Amino acid sequence: MAFDFIAGASRGFMRKGALGFTAATVLMLAGCALQPRLPTTSDKTTSLTTQTSRAYHGRFAVQYNDQNGTTRNAYGNFDWQETGDTVTLQLRNPLGQTMAIVTSSPSLATLELPNRPPVNAENVSELMQNTLGFALPVEGLRYWLQPSAAPTSRAQTTLDPEANNGRPKEIRQDGWTIDYLAYADAPATGVKRVNLVRSEPPLDIKLVLDE
Incomplete structure (x- = not known):
């Protein structure tokens, strides 16, 4: 899939008038949105997790296949907040609504979905897949x-091969191929563009990190 799929996401959204995310997301696009929030930690764990906070x-x-095998596309913006072992991921449409x-x-x-009670599960992957x-x-x-790579x-x-700092070009792990397309220009550091592909079940994820 060409990477300009993300670059043209906002234009495609305005032309089609819907994100095509899921039925639950369509309800949100009718005029409901969640307010963004950040994870909280207790005083007991804050001192242990300060050094592992990332955003x-x-x-x-x-691009994924729905339960009927039909190819679907979802796109937008995201905010990732990581504090110790807790990750909060907010997915927003191209208009900025959560x-x-x-x-x-x-x-x-x-x-959490707009106007619906929070859904809980032990496994985050199963929870996202089902919802x-x-x-x-x-x-x-x-x-x-x-x-x-995860440990x-x-x-x-x-x-x-074009870098002398030992940064990865590709990682294969747990059925995923993680392809690092671009890193931030110096003096900035970190990943800029990365693709993640899994063959079974098919799932193609493209990420652009702005910060």
């Missing part, structure tokens, strides 16, 4: 966006 802001495009808020912690995963129709690999992304399973890492 990302950017754009996403997802479509869904996903919170993942070791003990619980929660997903949104696709699941972002939240646990893997915690490491892949750094960028590095929880075996991985095959190919380094960027």
Whole structure:
């Protein structure tokens, strides 16, 4: 899939008038939106998680198959807030309205949709799949966006031959191929553009990190 799919997301949204996300998202586009929020931590855990706090802001495009095998596309903006083992992911449409808020912690995963009670589950991937129709690999992304392989399973890492700092060009792990297309220009650091592809079930994710 060409990467200009993200670049033209806003224009496509205005032409079609709908994001095509899921039935739940269509309800939001009729005029309802969640208010963005950040995860909270207790005083007990704050001192332990300060050094692992990360935040990302950017754009996403997802191509997936729905339960009937029909190819669907979803795109928009995202905010990622990571504090220790807790990740809060906000998905917003091209107009800036919050479509869904996903919170993942070791003990619980929660997903909020506009005008609906929060849904809880033990597994964030299962929760997103059942509610949104696709699941972002939240646990893997915690490491892949750094960028590095997750320490929880075996991985095959190919380094960027054009860089002398040992940064990865590609990581293969847990059925995913993570392709690092661009890094931020110096003096900035970090990932700029990354594609994630899984063959079974088919899922194609494109991310552009603006911050």
